Every structure is written in C-alpha cells, then in structure tokens.
Amino acid sequence: xxxxxxxxxxxxxxxxxxxxxxxxxxxxxxxxxxxxxxxxxxxxxxxxxxxxxxxxxxxxxxxxxxxxxxxxxxxxxxxxxxxxxxxxxxxxxxxxxxxxxxxxxxxxxxxxxxxxxxxxxxxxxxxxxxxxxxxxxxxxxxxxxxxxxxxxxxxxxxxxxxxxxxxxxxxxxxxxxxxxxxxxxxxxxxxxxxxxxxxxxxxxxxxxxxxxxxxxxxxxxxxxxxxxxxxxxxxxxxxxxxxxxxxxxxxxxxxxxxxxxxxxxxxxxxxxxxxxxxxxxxxxxxxxxxxxxxxxxxxxxxxxxxxxxxxxxxxxxxxxxxx
Numbered sequence: 001x002x003x004x005x006x007x008x009x010x011x012x013x014x015x016x017x018x019x020x021x022x023x024x025x026x027x028x029x030x031x032x033x034x035x036x037x038x039x040x041x042x043x044x045x046x047x048x049x050x051x052x053x054x055x056x057x058x059x060x061x062x063x064x065x066x067x068x069x070x071x072x073x074x075x076x077x078x079x080x081x082x083x084x085x086x087x088x089x090x091x092x093x094x095x096x097x098x099x100x101x102x103x104x105x106x107x108x109x110x111x112x113x114x115x116x117x118x119x120x121x122x123x124x125x126x127x128x129x130x131x132x133x134x135x136x137x138x139x140x141x142x143x144x145x146x147x148x149x150x151x152x153x154x155x156x157x158x159x160x161x162x163x164x165x166x167x168x169x170x171x172x173x174x175x176x177x178x179x180x181x182x183x184x185x186x187x188x189x190x191x192x193x194x195x196x197x198x199x200x201x202x203x204x205x206x207x208x209x210x211x212x213x214x215x216x217x218x219x220x221x222x223x224x225x226x227x228x229x230x231x232x233x234x235x236x237x238x239x240x241x242x243x244x245x246x247x248x249x250x251x252x253x254x255x256x257x258x259x260x261x262x263x264x265x266x267x268x269x270x271x272x273x274x275x276x277x278x279x280x281x282x283x284x285x286x287x288x289x290x291x292x293x294x295x296x297x298x299x300x301x302x303x304x305x306x307x308x309x310x311x312x313x314x315x316x317x318x319x320x321x322x323x
Contacts, residue, residue, distance in 0.1 A: 023298070045168055048093045049168050052103040054110050061103050065128040065310045067205050068165045069100045069157040071150070074114060074124040080122045081140040088143060089125070098166035099154045100127075127153050130319030132162045153179065160322060161315055162298055162306075187220065194226055203234035228302035236263050248277075255281055255289040259296045266300055274300060275314035283321040294318070 012062040052060045052072070061070050073089050075082035093102040107122055108115040117126060117133070125136045136149050154174070157163035194209030210227035213220050241264055247254070248261035265274035278300070281293035297318065301311045 018166070043095045045097075048098060048166065049090045049104065052105050052110075054112050057113060061128050062131055063312075064101055065131055066315050067306075068098070069153050069161055070103050070128045071100050071153070072103045072105055072117075072126045072128065074105050074107050074117070074119055074122050074126070076122055079122050081262060085123045085125075085140045088146070092143075092146065096150065096154070098168040100150060100157075101166060122207065129153070129157050131316035132319045160294075161319065162301065187217065187223070191222055191226070194223070194230075198226065198230055198233070201233075201237070203237065205231050206230040207234065224302060225305065228299060232263060232267065232300070232303055235260075236267050249267075253284055253317045255285055255293050259293060262296065262300065266303060271304060271308075271310050272314075275310065275317070279314060279317045279321060282318060294322075 002003045050060060061072065065234055069108060071089065071093075073082075073086060075086055089102055093100065105113055107119070117124070120137060123140060124138045126133055127136050128134075134181055136153070137145070141149075154165075157165075190209055190213050194206050194213070197205035197209055198202075207227060207230045210230060212221045213223035215225070216229065239260060244257070244260045247257040258277055262277045262281075263272040265271075265277060275297065278297040279295050282290050282297070297314070301314070304311050
C-alpha cells in the first residue's frame with residue numbers, strides 16, 4: 001500500500017458537508033449503545049496501543065481501519081524525540097477511550113514499511129482511515145496541536161465513514177470482573193409489532209414502530225436494522241424496476257436514478273452491485289450530489305450490518321474515491 005500525499009487540512013475540508021452533524025450523532029449513538037451493552041468486541045485499555053510489524057500490518061492496521069482510525073507512530077530506540085512523543089501518544093490513546101487505535105512501528109525492524117510510507121525522519125505519525133493512509137505530522141509536536149489533529153481525524157472517521165471506534169471495557173481481561181449489566185428494556189412487544197407490520201408490508205407502521213423504540217433507546221441494534229430495512233422497502237414498493245433500471249443505464253450521472261437502482265439492487269439481493277453503483281456515483285459527482293449518494297450508501301450499510309465483509313469492502317472503496 002502506498003500512502004496518499006494528503007495534508008490533514010485537506011481531509012477536514014472533505015468533512016464539511018451537509019448533514020455532517022447528523023452522521024456524527026448516529027456514530028455517537030452507536031458508540032454509546034455499544035458501551036452500554038458492553039459490546040461484543042470490548043477490549044481493555046491496554047489493547048488500544050499495539051506493536052505492529054510488516055507481517056501483521058494488513059491485519060492489525062488496514063483491516064482494523066475499517067472500524068476505527070489507526071494512528072501509526074514510526075519510532076526507534078535511538079530516537080530521543082521519539083521517547084517524548086511515544087508516551088504522549090500512548091496516554092492520549094487511553095484518554096480518547098477507543099476513538100482511535102495507536103499502532104507503534106519500530107523502523108529499525110521494519111525498514112520496508114518505512115520506505116513504503118516515504119519517511120525521511122522520525123518520529124513520524126501517520127493515520128489510516130478505511131484503508132487509506134495520510135500523514136499527520138513529523139517530530140515531537142505540542143500536545144495541544146496533536147489533540148487538535150486527532151479530533152479532526154476522528155471527526156472525519158465518524159462523519160465520512162461512520163467509524164464509531166473500539167468499545168473499551170476497563171474490566172475486560174480482569175479475572176473475577178463481573179459482566180456488565182444489560183438493561184432488558186420493555187421493547188420486546190414493540191419490536192414484535194414492528195416485525196409483524198413489516199411482514200404484512202405495512203411499511204409505514206413498521207417504520208413508526210421502530211422509531212418508537214429508537215426514541216427511547218437510540219442505539220437499539222434490532223430497531224436500527226429493522227428501520228433501515230423498512231425504509232428501504234417503503235422506497236421501492238412503488239417502483240417500476242424496468243423503468244428505474246433503464247433510467248439508471250441511460251443517465252449514469254443522474255444521482256437520483258443511481259440511488260433508486262441501488263435500492264432495487266439491494267432488495268434483489270445484489271449487495272455488491274448496489275454498493276458498487278453508489279461508490280461509482282460518489283466518484284462521478286461533487287458537492288450536494290456526491291453527499292447525497294454517500295449518505296444513501298451509508299444507509300444501505302445499515303441494512304446489511306457493519307460486520308458484513310461486503311460492507312467493509314465497500315467502505316474501503318468509498319475511502320479510495322473520497323481521498
């Protein structure tokens with residue numbers, strides 16, 4: 001992987017889009033719910049700082065960057081500034097509580113990675129977001145400047161890609177620690193009613209029922225998935241598939257036509273086609289049209305679920321056309 005030559009300011013400009021606040025709020029809700037339930041992938045604070053080598057780079061950095069921004073600290077034992085910057089970054093990784101993962105690379109032992117990133121001097125700090133690398137800063141920067149850069153990086157991850165970070169459990173891995181209590185919540189009846197409405201093709205009723213659950217429990221995963229599915233089915237129920245596909249084929253630059261066709265693709269089980277169509281729409285367009293296509297793609301990710309490998313692959317493809 002060759003890193004892209006991009007400044008942090010350029011990435012932040014990409015985040016200044018319509019509905020950015022909404023996207024960030026969704027990411028916050030998802031993170032809050034994962035923390036409330038203890039999450040399925042909760043890690044102890046010590047796991048927020050990892051040592052990475054060339055053999056594990058794809059697994060530990062590239063793959064993990066689909067769920068959390070990964071900050072890479074290139075250092076060496078003989079580097080005096082590294083001895084100041086390294087502990088600071090490690091402390092911030094814990095303080096940021098899973099919003100980014102810190103990967104430490106010893107350049108003496110990993111010369112190939114150093115060459116691939118084009119590093120001329122250390123310490124050097126990069127980030128990888130959804131599979132794409134960008135330089136952050138070089139040298140022992142002041143803490144205030146580092147915090148500002150990290151805040152911008154996290155904002156981009158949330159608003160552009162819905163990256164909610166890693167769930168941190170202070171008791172994870174601690175022998176004898178009691179499991180986190182998960183409030184049951186009086187949602188079974190509401191969720192059953194919503195599912196019944198969905199099965200009966202009463203999409204408006206299902207949408208409202210799921211919204212009722214989310215009004216009280218914004219991060220409820222079953223309600224979020226159900227709402228995304230109900231809204232998708234409501235959009236396609238009155239479509240003429242032949243007309244929609246013809247309009248999309250005849251007008252590749254028409255964002256609305258591509259979005260409608262992507263909805264049909266997903267309902268028909270053609271998940272990769274739906275994602276690929278919208279990634280291509282993002283690549284072709286700019287401004288509000290690009291943002292409209294991007295947001296619909298993120299909505300379709302909700303329908304399939306963040307753990308699906310097709311979603312991970314599409315997030316990476318989206319990152320490539322945005323950065």
